[in-house]
Amino acid sequence: MTVKPLVLASSSPYRRALLARLGLAFECASPDVDEQPRPGEPAAELAERLARNKARALQKAFPAHWIIGSDQVATLPDGTFLSKPGDHGNARRQLARSSGETVTFHTGLALLDSASGRISSLCEPYRVHFRTLSDRDIEHYLLAETPYDCAGSFKMEGLGISLFRALEGRDPNTLVGLPLMALIDLLQENGLDLLAVAYRNSSRD
Numbered sequence: 001m002t003v004k005p006l007v008l009a010s011s012s013p014y015r016r017a018l019l020a021r022l023g024l025a026f027e028c029a030s031p032d033v034d035e036q037p038r039p040g041e042p043a044a045e046l047a048e049r050l051a052r053n054k055a056r057a058l059q060k061a062f063p064a065h066w067i068i069g070s071d072q073v074a075t076l077p078d079g080t081f082l083s084k085p086g087d088h089g090n091a092r093r094q095l096a097r098s099s100g101e102t103v104t105f106h107t108g109l110a111l112l113d114s115a116s117g118r119i120s121s122l123c124e125p126y127r128v129h130f131r132t133l134s135d136r137d138i139e140h141y142l143l144a145e146t147p148y149d150c151a152g153s154f155k156m157e158g159l160g161i162s163l164f165r166a167l168e169g170r171d172p173n174t175l176v177g178l179p180l181m182a183l184i185d186l187l188q189e190n191g192l193d194l195l196a197v198a199y200r201n202s203s204r205d
Helices: 013-020 043-057 087-098 134-146 159-163 180-189 192-205
Strands: 006-009 025-030 068-075 102-113 118-130 164-168
Touching: 006 043, 013 180, 043 068, 043 102, 043 118, 087 134, 102 180, 102 192, 118 180, 134 159, 159 164, 180 192
Parallel strands: 006 025, 006 068
Antiparallel strands: 068 102, 102 118, 118 164
């Protein structure tokens, strides 16, 4: 079985940690992509388009690889986008707006065969139902975990779980930024026997 080298088109440590769970060897590279939405572009379409663009941006640098692109767009019920807050004030405002609401995370995923140019993509949704949060709750959480580089202003794999009353979706990894179940589907559709390769890699250690 011929396995193409795998590249993750991302500098995110969260996505890198998720992909490492599959036991596959891979490289990481950061693509240069314009992430601005088009006028009136729905969140799901934006996330999938950016995932495809990120994978394609690395095609020349990695001409005989499988390249994984992923991007995430979070929206409030009124359609407002929630980006990475960047600082404490923005994070506080985001969580105040999310309090008692359902936030949808649209995670785009693409797998590009850079040799043939064949690309497969999808958008995986995941919904987060927030508890009603007091100003004190929000302040204590932000000071404890400082999630300023995370869309939605929380880290689900950490203390952020305390902010939710329910989670809704196929794969909780989607919320962190890389839908592993969907990625496994795409890899298998492209001929990768994941368990066999992971076993072979582990046997070399």
